[in-house]
Amino acid sequence: xxxxxxxxxxxxxxxxxxxxxxxxxxxxxxxxxxxxxxxxxxxxxxxxxxxxxxxxxxxxxxxxxxxxxxxxxxxxxxxxxxxxxxxxxxxxxxxxxxxxxxxxxxxxxxxxxxxxxxxxxxxxxxxxxxxxxxxxxxxxxxxxxxxxxxxxxxxxxxxxxxxxxxxxxxxxxxxxxxxxxxxxxxxxxxxxxxxxxxxxxxxxxxxxxxxxxxxxxxxxxxxx
Amino acid sequence: xxxxxxxxxxxxxxxxxxxxxxxxxxxxxxxxxxxxxxxxxxxxxxxxxxxxxxxxxxxxxxxxxxxxxxxxxxxxxxxxxxxxxxxxxxxxxxxxxxxxxxxxxxxxxxxxxxxxxxxxxxxxxxxxxxxxxxxxxxxxxxxxxxxxxxxxxxxxxxxxxxxxxxxxxxxxxxxxxxxxxxxxxxxxxxxxxxxxxxxxxxxxxxxxxxxxxxxxxxxxxxxxxxxxxxxxxxxxxxxxxxxxxxxxxxxxxxxxxxxxxxxxxxxxxxxxxxxxxxxxxxxxxxxxxxxxxxxxxxxxxxxxxxxxxxxxxxxxxxxxxxxxxxxxxxxxxxxxxxxxxxxxxxxxxxxxxxxxxxxxxxxxxxxxxxxxxxxxxxxxxxxxxxxxx
Numbered sequence: 001x002x003x004x005x006x007x008x009x010x011x012x013x014x015x016x017x018x019x020x021x022x023x024x025x026x027x028x029x030x031x032x033x034x035x036x037x038x039x040x041x042x043x044x045x046x047x048x049x050x051x052x053x054x055x056x057x058x059x060x061x062x063x064x065x066x067x068x069x070x071x072x073x074x075x076x077x078x079x080x081x082x083x084x085x086x087x088x089x090x091x092x093x094x095x096x097x098x099x100x101x102x103x104x105x106x107x108x109x110x111x112x113x114x115x116x117x118x119x120x121x122x123x124x125x126x127x128x129x130x131x132x133x134x135x136x137x138x139x140x141x142x143x144x145x146x147x148x149x150x151x152x153x154x155x156x157x158x159x160x161x162x163x164x165x166x167x168x169x170x171x172x173x174x175x176x177x178x179x180x181x182x183x184x185x186x187x188x189x190x191x192x193x194x195x196x197x198x199x200x201x202x203x204x205x206x207x208x209x210x211x212x213x214x215x216x217x218x219x220x221x222x223x224x
Numbered sequence: 225x226x227x228x229x230x231x232x233x234x235x236x237x238x239x240x241x242x243x244x245x246x247x248x249x250x251x252x253x254x255x256x257x258x259x260x261x262x263x264x265x266x267x268x269x270x271x272x273x274x275x276x277x278x279x280x281x282x283x284x285x286x287x288x289x290x291x292x293x294x295x296x297x298x299x300x301x302x303x304x305x306x307x308x309x310x311x312x313x314x315x316x317x318x319x320x321x322x323x324x325x326x327x328x329x330x331x332x333x334x335x336x337x338x339x340x341x342x343x344x345x346x347x348x349x350x351x352x353x354x355x356x357x358x359x360x361x362x363x364x365x366x367x368x369x370x371x372x373x374x375x376x377x378x379x380x381x382x383x384x385x386x387x388x389x390x391x392x393x394x395x396x397x398x399x400x401x402x403x404x405x406x407x408x409x410x411x412x413x414x415x416x417x418x419x420x421x422x423x424x425x426x427x428x429x430x431x432x433x434x435x436x437x438x439x440x441x442x443x444x445x446x447x448x449x450x451x452x453x454x455x456x457x458x459x460x461x462x463x464x465x466x467x468x469x470x471x472x473x474x475x476x477x478x479x480x481x482x483x484x485x486x487x488x489x490x491x492x493x494x495x496x497x498x499x500x501x502x503x504x505x506x507x508x509x510x511x512x513x514x515x516x517x518x519x520x521x522x523x524x525x526x527x528x529x530x531x532x533x534x535x536x537x538x539x540x541x542x543x544x545x546x547x548x549x550x551x552x553x554x555x556x557x558x559x560x561x562x563x564x565x566x567x568x569x570x571x572x573x574x575x576x577x578x579x580x581x582x583x584x585x586x587x588x589x590x591x592x593x594x595x596x597x598x599x600x601x602x603x604x605x606x607x608x609x610x611x612x613x
Binding site: 057110112 | 227228231234235237238511512514515516517518519520521522523524605606607610
């Protein structure tokens, strides 16, 4: 199977004042299509930075990041934005729903960037909400939902444009055990039934166990 | 590609306290701006309505105002018999010789002296000018020390009430009537009999101006050329309406300059206010901006969204300002007219173009105040924005 994510010898260096901070130091990572990978490691190990590079919201200092056949660093800012809207679905720790938009409107957001009619957008968003089991909450605002429900709306938003890759940064980090369990089950379903490739950053060993593969980072280097 | 407008509007509704401050600030600035424009408009309308397009006014060449113009009665009579001047029902030319002086009279409110234009006219004046109407009392009787007063000046000057009398040049003049003139500058004048006032004001044998009704207004240019070519006279003819409108020029212009200056100073303050508000809005939504960018919204659409939000905020402020300014419509005040040194009462006129200018001014403040914060919002690195609480 082809590798959806192909990270080759990536370094990421930040300049803070006159200090050079090496966050990633020669990372090579392959994620085959349909894989569910957990990135683990202590705080400051660089796992979120690696995830951001894969998601195309950050660029490597050196090395190459190829996702779904595209060399991410070669795209211009606006081309990269278009690429993200088609290729990557985002799941955040704090859900990052837009508070003034309803669940349905939040899910429709990525579709505003696609050439779809208003009716098609609505139907697709409802389908995504049905997949996460929240079709009956489509008119609710985020503040009217529980944390677990908010995250499910966020997952509906992540899958609505049918992206190749889902990136999740601590998707259960802000949830109680039961809600976390539901979210992880939902992610497994997306991986198994909808063939989504998932890269998930997590601290939580129980979450990591649900993934097929676990990669450990420490001080910017993959250890296993 | 753009974010829906509803997104911006709902965001402002949610942050209504912050939004209200900016709306209030911009609203007040727009109010002052529109009121000042209304003042200039009112002044221009008052003087623009003074005089008719079909009338010509003959004054001394190069005199600049009626007050500094003077020519003899004989010259006036010679001009009046010209065939280009229309005739009244009695077959006599519609020509009104007039003398103009300025008298010092006390303000009704505080008794402070102010200049008032006194005009000596014949009964022809009421025919030559169609918009003069006696509202109370009657016309003055020729040969008597009687006057009629414009309604606007009656309201502003002491002793101009019907039945009372004023002293001008050591003579008492009885107020026998109040007249209106479509809100024009004539309503800021006191009119008496030409033949009584001439000798009383030491203007006997001459006149300041001659206003004539032309049979065909198109002949005015020729008429003026003939008058200027006549070596025995030092006079020229203007269209009456244009003549009085030109007198309004300097004051209306200085009011407009004042409006511009005050509005720009206040506008700068309001722009900073709007900018502050927008920065606060951007700061509070940093993570949201990061999320939208991650989802694939371009920098341009984020910039546009925040500019629209700021412009919308300012437009609401503009509408508030216009509504606050509107009650000033019709409010009467007075100013010195530079050409005649006398007081001209006029009503504020909040005209549709003034309101439109107010809204455009608000829009400009909004766009200007939103530009930097919107730029900041669109340029944040996504990874930095997403880390914000």
